[in-house]
Amino acid sequence: MExxxxxxxxxxxxxxRKLVAGGHTVTGYNLNSEITKILAEEIGLCPAFSLEELVRKLSPVRILWLMIPAGAPIETTINALKDLLDSGDIVIDGGNSNYKDSISRSERLSERGINFVDVGTSGGIWGLTEGYSMMIGGEKEIIDNLAPIFTTLSPEQEKGWGRVGQAGAGHFAKMIHNGIEYGLMQAYAEGFEILRAKKEFDFDLKEVTDIWLHGSVIRSWLLELISDILAGDEDLRNIEPWVADSGEGRWAVVEAMDLDVPAPVITLSLQKRIESRVEENYSAKLLAAIRNRFGGHEIKHTGLASRYGED
Structure with a gap:
């Protein structure tokens, strides 16, 4: 396909890269034109240096896959494309947009006769070799027509992708996917910290990981990644304890509250990420001070003092 x-x-x-390798004709545009030029030389991508040029170079019915950040960047791009595309053309948002925005964009584009498909895309930097998992929202007929693209990108032709519902459903499913991912990662991280804290057993964490990877009910791709990480530096000396979040975990927690669905693991894993970014944990300081005042419990100071109020 084109x-x-x-x-x-x-x-x-x-x-x-994966689409070109699969025999598709790909025209690409990136804000940084150097990246476009590099891919043109590397894989034979047809370069475009503006949205207008990109649209001009595509034959009707045009198919455009957007892989840009959620929020203002995707909104600006879709608004621009709305005036460049023709009825029947297809816009695919493969990024991490909020599903409510995807519903709204689908409605606005449909007023011009432009089709919208939202693809919750999982696979990260490994998608090129391992394939992508794609949760797809939109009209069934449009998605069926796009099947050659999805089968090329997926791990297996008939596996790893599928229509999960109408417009917005793809990004909703990806939002929940990422919330689950937060919980899994947090559980692994806590488990390994407990193992490391049991000094008397002197666990080789890499060895434990490799045992779990075979036959264990907690084996997973995330555990394989942990094995690779621990092989390089088990003490993680060069890594700061600062964990970002893409936003989808937050949306998942808000959605759970709106739907009255208890989701304590996902919620706490999000809070732990936020906690990792607190440079000065004021609440922890206040807790220590309160505990000292009502019970005389020892608290730690930045200096040599051991009790609240001492110099």
Whole structure:
């Protein structure tokens, strides 16, 4: 098939590579034109240096896959494309947009006769070699027509992708996927910290990981990644305890509250990420001070003092 890609970063660039390798004709545009030029030389991507040029170079019915950040960047791009595309053209948002925004964009584009498909795309930097998992929202007929693209990008032709519902459903499913991911990662991290704290057994964490990878009910790709990490530096000396979040975990927690669905593990894992970014943990300081005042419990100071109020 012929497809245009807007956004040729880590995932967008690899999606372009995988599609070209699969025999598709790919035209690509990126804000940083140097990246576009590099991919043109590397894989034979047809370069475009503006949205207008990208649309001009595609044959009707045009298919455009957007792989750009959620929020203002994707909103601005879709608004621009709305005036460039024709009725029947297809816009695919493969990024991490909020599902409510995807519903709204689908409705606005449909007023112009433009089809919208939201693809919750999982696979990260490994998608090029391992394939992508794709949760897809939109009209069934449109998605069926796009099947050659999805089968090329997926781990197996008939596995790893599928229509999960109407517009917005793809990004909703990806939002919950990421919330689950937060909980799994947090559980692994806590488990390994407990093992490391049991000094008397002197666990080789890499060895434990490799045992769990075979036959254990907690074996997973995340555990394989942990094995690779621990092989390099078990003490993680060069890594700061600062964990970002993409936003989807937050949306999942809000959605759970709106739906009256208890989700304590996902919620706490999000809070732990936020806690990791607190440079000065004021609440912890206040807790220590309160505990000292009502019970005389020892607290730690930045200096040599051991009790609240001492110099």
């Amino acid at each position: 497809i245009g890609i807007v956004g040729l970063g880590k995932m967008g660039g690899n999606i372009a």
